[in-house]
Amino acid sequence: xxxxxxxxxxxxxxxxxxxxxxxxxxxxxxxxxxxxxxxxxxxxxxxxxxxxxxxxxxxxxxxxxxxxxxxxxxxxxxxxxxxxxxxxxxxxxxxxxxxxxxxxxxxxxxxxxxxxxxxxxxxxxxxxxxxxxxxxxxxxxxxxxxxxxxxxxxxxxxxxxxxxxxxxxxxxxxxxxxxxxxxxxxxxxxxxxxxxxxxxxxxxxxxxxxxxxxxxxxxxxxxxxxxxxxxxxxxxxxxxxxxxxxxxxxxxxxxxxxxxxxxxxxxxxxxxxxxxxxxxxxxxxxxxxxxxxxxxxxxxxxxxxxxxxxxxxxxxxxxxxxxxxxxxxxxxxxxxxxxxxxxxxxxxxxxxxxxxxxxxxxxxxxxxxxxxxxxxxxxxxxxxxxxxxxxxxxxxxxxxxxxxxxxxxxxxxxxxxxxxxxxxxxxxxxxxxxxxxxxxxxxxxxxxxxxxxxxxxxxxxxxxxxxxxxxxxxxxxxxxxxxxxxxxxxxxxxxxxxxxxxxx
Amino acid sequence: xxxxxxxxxxxxxxxxxxxxxxxxxxxxxxxxxxxxxxxxxxxxxxxxxxxxxxxxxxxxxxxxxxxxxxxxxxx
Numbered sequence: 001x002x003x004x005x006x007x008x009x010x011x012x013x014x015x016x017x018x019x020x021x022x023x024x025x026x027x028x029x030x031x032x033x034x035x036x037x038x039x040x041x042x043x044x045x046x047x048x049x050x051x052x053x054x055x056x057x058x059x060x061x062x063x064x065x066x067x068x069x070x071x072x073x074x075x076x077x078x079x080x081x082x083x084x085x086x087x088x089x090x091x092x093x094x095x096x097x098x099x100x101x102x103x104x105x106x107x108x109x110x111x112x113x114x115x116x117x118x119x120x121x122x123x124x125x126x127x128x129x130x131x132x133x134x135x136x137x138x139x140x141x142x143x144x145x146x147x148x149x150x151x152x153x154x155x156x157x158x159x160x161x162x163x164x165x166x167x168x169x170x171x172x173x174x175x176x177x178x179x180x181x182x183x184x185x186x187x188x189x190x191x192x193x194x195x196x197x198x199x200x201x202x203x204x205x206x207x208x209x210x211x212x213x214x215x216x217x218x219x220x221x222x223x224x225x226x227x228x229x230x231x232x233x234x235x236x237x238x239x240x241x242x243x244x245x246x247x248x249x250x251x252x253x254x255x256x257x258x259x260x261x262x263x264x265x266x267x268x269x270x271x272x273x274x275x276x277x278x279x280x281x282x283x284x285x286x287x288x289x290x291x292x293x294x295x296x297x298x299x300x301x302x303x304x305x306x307x308x309x310x311x312x313x314x315x316x317x318x319x320x321x322x323x324x325x326x327x328x329x330x331x332x333x334x335x336x337x338x339x340x341x342x343x344x345x346x347x348x349x350x351x352x353x354x355x356x357x358x359x360x361x362x363x364x365x366x367x368x369x370x371x372x373x374x375x376x377x378x379x380x381x382x383x384x385x386x387x388x389x390x391x392x393x394x395x396x397x398x399x400x401x402x403x404x405x406x407x408x409x410x411x412x413x414x415x416x417x418x419x420x421x422x423x424x425x426x427x428x429x430x431x432x433x434x435x436x437x438x439x440x441x442x443x444x445x446x447x448x449x450x451x452x453x454x455x456x457x458x459x460x461x462x463x464x465x466x467x468x469x470x471x472x473x474x475x476x477x478x479x480x481x482x483x484x485x486x487x488x489x490x491x492x493x494x495x496x497x498x499x500x501x502x503x504x
Numbered sequence: 505x506x507x508x509x510x511x512x513x514x515x516x517x518x519x520x521x522x523x524x525x526x527x528x529x530x531x532x533x534x535x536x537x538x539x540x541x542x543x544x545x546x547x548x549x550x551x552x553x554x555x556x557x558x559x560x561x562x563x564x565x566x567x568x569x570x571x572x573x574x575x576x577x578x579x
Contacts, residue, residue, distance in 0.1 A: 220535075224538040224558075225558055226558060246536075250536075250539055254538075254558055
């Protein structure tokens with residue numbers, strides 16, 4: 001039994017030392033290069049004990065070397081979006097108190113400017129360190145599979161991002177299941193789309209290390225220009241992609257398949273949000289012989305927890321189910337402590353298994369709200385994750401995602417808490433009160449507010465505070481926001497207003 | 505041209521679209537902006553931008569994009 005993700009790399013580097021593992025097309029790193037860089041980095045960082053180490057870099061193969069280097073050192077890696085606003089980086093640093101950061105030059109400048117009293121190192125320099133085998137062996141001997149591997153950040157309803165802590169066991173369990181479901185092997189060539197600072201990229205990183213496959217980190221701008229994207233995929237013979245649904249929708253939305261199609265693709269996995277059925281049909285029509293998988297799962301349960309393989313000869317007509325739980329995972333639907341098994345009845349989706357993460361970093365209160373004792377029994381300690389997603393079974397016994405039971409939505413594959421947008425808007429000078437509404441019918445976020453600022457000024461202020469995927473589609477200034485009898489803002493009225501406006 | 509600048513400014517009020525010519529390199533426009541732009545241009549100018557014309561060169565400045573619209577209108 002494996003107990004450390006580094007065992008994947010150590011096995012594979014013996015079989016395929018010179019094969020390129022990760023590349024952006026021009027800058028490629030072989031398993032051997034990744035292995036040596038990670039061990040050098042691990043030796044350098046071995047002076048830190050069980051602490052958090054930020055990895056702040058633009059997407060590149062070296063960033064994966066940095067993750068693994070931190071793992072070799074026995075510390076926990078925390079990848080951050082290098083293009084994040086400084087205020088958000090400062091907020092995260094304050095919350096985590098990391099001891100060090102591994103950076104590229106640009107990110108190092110940003111961190112230095114924040115004056116945040118952590119040790120800042122350049123990847124290019126410390127990856128040259130002489131490997132200290134004895135130190136690395138000593139660290140490994142003490143490590144067990146329940147030790148944390150990484151922390152990733154996600155939107156939080158209080159306006160503060162939450163750090164989710166995952167251990168080696170969770171990642172190993174996930175990757176073993178994922179690679180068997182998708183049929184990943186040494187001939188797999190991934191085209192990676194998701195940022196490396198999100199858990200979504202575990203799919204490529206650890207599947208490549210485990211199976212001796214390879215992954216192309218596709219430049220982000222290619223997803224704006226479908227013709228470039230597809231010629232890139234054909235040039236590098238990419239055969240497997242795991243993208244967020246909206247990346248697929250962009251391509252099908254711009255209409256490209258009459259001109260050019262991916263030639264080598266045989267496996268497509270999508271997830272992180274609902275794939276609109278009309279876009280899915282465009283893909284199926286263009287690529288009738290490809291295996292399509294719908295994946296579902298929250299970051300709190302490490303990547304993905306369930307899958308549904310589409311039968312191309314009779315594809316779903318309305319919604320694509322999220323299917324069945326991964327082999328080493330169990331999913332159940334319950335309402336008030338009672339399990340629901342009959343079809344078409346709504347309930348909350350709960351997940352149990354080795355994929356359940358260790359919770360939110362330094363936040364017992366939030367952790368205890370959703371990582372809870374199994375509501376179906378009280379006989380022994382069994383922590384399950386309450387996803388907050390509403391689900392049901394269809395007539396065939398497949399799980400189907402219905403909606404959220406709170407103000408969290410999915411946008412461009414990112415989790416967004418409407419409350420976080422609202423809180424940030426309320427903090428802006430010149431805004432008296434703001435309220436954020438999501439219309440699922442139009443897939444549109446709209447922000448209503450009262451105050452002195454005009455819409456243009458507010459948009460500029462929001463862009464300075466929030467990541468791009470949190471910027472509302474519509475800003476509407478009102479003299480005052482509609483209230484219910486109990487003086488709460490009337491969200492239903494605002495939703496109606498939004499949809500009236502969008503209806504034109 | 506004014507019509508196009510208006511569409512762009514609504515997306516990014518902080519940008520001077522008359523003078524900017526690195527909208528793609530500097531990551532001003534993201535993929536969702538491109539999708540929205542293509543749809544807006546279709547509505548406002550009644551021009552369908554063919555997928556093979558959706559390339560960085562045509563979206564780097566308002567002027568380049570306008571030139572494309574004029575070209576497509578002429579066809």
